[in-house]
Amino acid sequence: MTIAQENLVKPQKTPKILVIISGFIIFLLVFWFQGLQSLRQFSWPLASNPPANQTLTAMLRDAVTFLPLKDLRYSDKPTTGHTWFMSSVNDTFDPNDSEYLHFPSYSSHNRLLCLLSRHRYDGAANSYAFAWPNALPHGATLLPGLTYVSDTYYDYTNLWHGLSALVPFVGWHMRKGCAVPPARWVLFHWGELRTEMATWLRSIAEVTIGKVNIETFETIDVGPVCFEEAVVFRHNQGAMAKIRLREVFDRIRCLAREFCNVDMEKIKANEEVRMTLLLRTGTRSFRNETAVVRIFEEECAKMENCRFLAAKSNNLTFCDQVRLLSKTDVLATAHGAQMTNMIFMERNSSVMEFYPVGWKEMAGPGQYVFRWLANWAGMRHQGSWSDDGGPACNGTTARLECFNSFKDRQIGHDAVYFSQWASKVLQEMKEYKRNASLALHSVSAQAISRCKCY
Ligand SMILES: *[C@@H]1O[C@H](CO)[C@@H](O)[C@H](O)[C@H]1NC(C)=O
Numbered sequence: 001m002t003i004a005q006e007n008l009v010k011p012q013k014t015p016k017i018l019v020i021i022s023g024f025i026i027f028l029l030v031f032w033f034q035g036l037q038s039l040r041q042f043s044w045p046l047a048s049n050p051p052a053n054q055t056l057t058a059m060l061r062d063a064v065t066f067l068p069l070k071d072l073r074y075s076d077k078p079t080t081g082h083t084w085f086m087s088s089v090n091d092t093f094d095p096n097d098s099e100y101l102h103f104p105s106y107s108s109h110n111r112l113l114c115l116l117s118r119h120r121y122d123g124a125a126n127s128y129a130f131a132w133p134n135a136l137p138h139g140a141t142l143l144p145g146l147t148y149v150s151d152t153y154y155d156y157t158n159l160w161h162g163l164s165a166l167v168p169f170v171g172w173h174m175r176k177g178c179a180v181p182p183a184r185w186v187l188f189h190w191g192e193l194r195t196e197m198a199t200w201l202r203s204i205a206e207v208t209i210g211k212v213n214i215e216t217f218e219t220i221d222v223g224p225v226c227f228e229e230a231v232v233f234r235h236n237q238g239a240m241a242k243i244r245l246r247e248v249f250d251r252i253r254c255l256a257r258e259f260c261n262v263d264m265e266k267i268k269a270n271e272e273v274r275m276t277l278l279l280r281t282g283t284r285s286f287r288n289e290t291a292v293v294r295i296f297e298e299e300c301a302k303m304e305n306c307r308f309l310a311a312k313s314n315n316l317t318f319c320d321q322v323r324l325l326s327k328t329d330v331l332a333t334a335h336g337a338q339m340t341n342m343i344f345m346e347r348n349s350s351v352m353e354f355y356p357v358g359w360k361e362m363a364g365p366g367q368y369v370f371r372w373l374a375n376w377a378g379m380r381h382q383g384s385w386s387d388d389g390g391p392a393c394n395g396t397t398a399r400l401e402c403f404n405s406f407k408d409r410q411i412g413h414d415a416v417y418f419s420q421w422a423s424k425v426l427q428e429m430k431e432y433k434r435n436a437s438l439a440l441h442s443v444s445a446q447a448i449s450r451c452k453c454y
């Protein structure tokens with residue numbers, strides 16, 4: 001049978017073929033190995049003699065490359081995407097939080113952040129690099145602990161801008177369990193080193209995060225500085241979701257009140273509507289303060305259970321401001337730094353804003369910053385009034401020049417408009433508080449929780 005014959009023949013043939021093939025493979029392998037040996041000996045000395053530990057370390061150390069902190073290639077869009085600050089690295093996004101860079105981390109391949117950044121006037125002359133902990137660049141100083149690094153397009157002395165730069169760090173601290181404050185802060189504006197932040201801002205940072213040490217690099221020898229751990233924020237609040245901003249502002253408010261011993265139970269038990277007129281002295285003050293005070297005082301007096309208070313913002317300490325705003329339901333004040341204090345009011349409190357002549361036309365988006373802050377912190381911005389009296393700019397003056405000549409002028413008033421506006425805002429607040437107190441009674445006495453960290 002043919003099938004049987006075939007079956008008998010095959011087993012005899014296969015071993016012969018196998019022997020021939022394996023012999024050929026062995027021959028090839030030997031030939032290849034010898035070739036490899038000669039290659040190793042003559043043209044690949046590094047692989048045959050593995051480098052000493054020190055040699056590899058030295059190579060890594062020499063490979064550390066410093067790049068300009070401010071990348072001028074992106075000067076047309078300095079705040080978008082990876083920004084012009086540390087432009088070689090992309091941000092890390094966590095849900096609802098602001099985008100950041102973290103060193104060492106998986107995305108930094110476990111390398112540390114190093115800076116050579118003492119320049120205060122030229123961000124492109126400052127530089128940064130990444131290095132493995134055992135191969136830091138030559139002459140580097142390793143700074144232990146956690147470092148907060150901030151770059152902002154604006155500054156740390158303007159309260160509104162400074163607060164925007166601070167907020168993501170408060171969020172970060174909360175996400176890390178509110179435990180370890182940073183050993184130091186390194187502040188930049190356009191990659192230029194900054195060594196100061198406004199006193200009010202520093203108070204907020206110290207109350208919410210811990211002691212603030214701003215690194216000036218003055219006590220450190222020349223040469224690069226590397227950080228054991230660093231977190232970098234370069235978009236201010238950036239991609240932070242509204243829900244997260246509210247959590248962060250809730251914590252700032254709560255800790256500031258705790259720090260200043262504000263008795264909120266007593267304040268909340270009081271059902272009156274409290275209006276505060278916060279007055280500026282000098283720039284953007286009311287031209288006729290007495291008249292403005294009288295208008296709001298009278299409007300409040302018309303209402304049952306309304307308390308009116310006028311205060312000068314310039315001589316209040318941090319805790320004076322926290323205390324005053326903690327017991328304010330309606331804040332009326334001119335556009336300006338003192339307005340950032342609205343964050344100490346209870347959520348859903350109201351804000352009324354006033355501008356000098358020229359603002360609406362010339363301030364651009366800058367006129368909306370306190371509307372945004374109200375939104376972030378959970379307040380109700382009840383509109384603004386813009387002085388339209390006085391001379392307007394004419395075509396011969398440049399726009400900026402014109403704005404500068406108007407932005408700090410005194411503010412006039414419109415008695416009829418002011419009283420109608422105040423009446424509406426006060427009535428609404430009264431109704432809101434009545435609603436809230438009814439809701440509170442129905443849910444039974446709500447304990448005032450300690451400042452939440454999450
Ligand atoms: C390798 O280098 C590291 C860091 O410089 C050092 O701690 C370690 O002892 C070295 N190992 C050897 C085997 O030399």
Ligand SMILES: *[C@@H]1O[C@H](CO)[C@@H](O)[C@H](O)[C@H]1NC(C)=O
Pocket residue numbers: 088089090
């Ligand atoms: C950063 O993101 C851009 C765009 O998504 C990408 O092209 C680039 O390779 C990224 N760079 C790094 C260093 O990851």
Ligand SMILES: *[C@@H]1O[C@H](CO)[C@@H](O)[C@H](O)[C@H]1NC(C)=O
Pocket residue numbers: 095096241243
């Ligand atoms: C992010 O915000 C949404 C609501 O906007 C919420 O449902 C979600 O739980 C938040 N995620 C985190 C991680 O907090």
Ligand SMILES: *[C@@H]1O[C@H](CO)[C@@H](O)[C@H](O)[C@H]1NC(C)=O
Pocket residue numbers: 288290291
């Ligand atoms: C300020 O307003 C009050 C009340 O309207 C008025 O009596 C007073 O003359 C005004 N003062 C000035 C300096 O215009």
Ligand SMILES: *[C@@H]1O[C@H](CO)[C@@H](O)[C@H](O)[C@H]1NC(C)=O
Pocket residue numbers: 312315316317320
């Ligand atoms: C602020 O000034 C007002 C009047 O000028 C004064 O009555 C008040 O005591 C001052 N407050 C502080 C904290 O200095």
Ligand SMILES: *[C@@H]1O[C@H](CO)[C@@H](O)[C@H](O)[C@H]1NC(C)=O
Pocket residue numbers: 347348
């Ligand atoms: C603020 O007011 C809104 C609408 O009345 C309400 O839903 C919300 O619970 C209030 N928020 C707080 C914190 O009271």
Ligand SMILES: *[C@@H]1O[C@H](CO)[C@@H](O)[C@H](O)[C@H]1NC(C)=O
Pocket residue numbers: 394395396397
């Ligand atoms: C325009 O403004 C400039 C600068 O304020 C002033 O010198 C000039 O007289 C003004 N011209 C007119 C027509 O008002």
Ligand SMILES: *[C@@H]1O[C@H](CO)[C@@H](O)[C@H](O)[C@H]1NC(C)=O
Pocket residue numbers: 428429431432435
């Ligand atoms: C108070 O509650 C009523 C009824 O629920 C509601 O219609 C009204 O809008 C609330 N007012 C305010 C100011 O929250």
